Amino acid sequence: MPPRSGLGKGLDALIPTNEDHARHGGPTDLLVSQIVRNPRQPRTRMDPQELSDLAASIREHGIIQPVVVAGTDDPNRYILIAGERRLEATKLAGLATVPAIVRGPTSDQHLLELALIENIQRSDLSPLEAAQAYKHLADDFGLSHEEVAKRVGKQRTTVTNTIRLLKLPPKAQEALAAGMIVEGHAKALLSLPNAEAILTALTTLIAKSLNVRQAEELARKMMGQRSAKVKKTKGRKSAEVVALENNLRESLGTQVMINRGRKGGTLVIHFYSDEDLNTISDRLLDEG
Secondary structure, rough: OOOOOOOOOOOOOOOOOOHHHHHHOOOEEEEEEEEEEOOOOOOOOOOOHHHHHHHHHHHOOOOOOOEEEEEOOOOOEEEEEHHHHHHHHHHOOOOOEEEEEEEOOOOOHHHHHHHHHHHHOOOOOHHHHHHHHHHHHHHHOOOOHHHHHHOOOHHHHHHHHHHHHHEEEEEEEHHHOOOOOOOHHHHHOOOOHHHHHHHHHHHHHHHHOOOHHHHHHHHHHHHOEEEHHHHHHOOOOOOHHHHHHHHHHHHHOOOEEEEEEOOOOEEEEEOOOOOHHHHHHHHHHOOO
16 A cells, blocks of 8 residues: 555554554454544534445445544543544444454544544545634644644645635535535635625525636626636637646635736735735745
């Protein structure tokens, strides 16, 4: 198996290998009633059909990979670190025990980091679940966005922009959680100045089934900025310019526009908070 990149030693140190089984004598069968959910688990939803399918597989073939738990001061109580879906499917299958690798007690911060990393590696969290988890790491444990990014193997701009999703009004967050809009839509909405404008745009983009680029265009119009369509008098952007805009947008984690003139032109980089400005500035000024 190729090495996991960018995620440090956290989960690798906990996921059992053949060497671990030999050293620790293999997994231990624990009562499912002894294992409690990780209080720092960021995932809040599991697909019922996926759980049902996994439960059916477990009934027929058993549990192939053990869950990973951390011990506590109570010898009959364990905190789940990795394998939440396997544990829930085991309960659904009606089994009383589950094979588990038992690790030593760990801190709340480590529990959150490991649960977050496990979900990123094995089944991506929803954008809002990831945002809540990143925010917990930053707020509860005093970590900077850069430190959070290093722990979870993401770019700092990704962490910052994901946390910004929590600034959406509740109705917009509900639309994102329900899959009515995607993260790109949400970022376009966040460029608007207040909740009223965001909800107005949200209603429009859902009603008209706008894609992300159309949502960005709607936001620009609502902000009184010139529509990209007005620039047709200057000619359509070349494929090279569009590709460069996309590369810069990906690198900086924000909206970027290049406007070419006869000689030279303008490069417009959008930011939506002081944190965004600091992140973009660091990236532009980084000589490393």
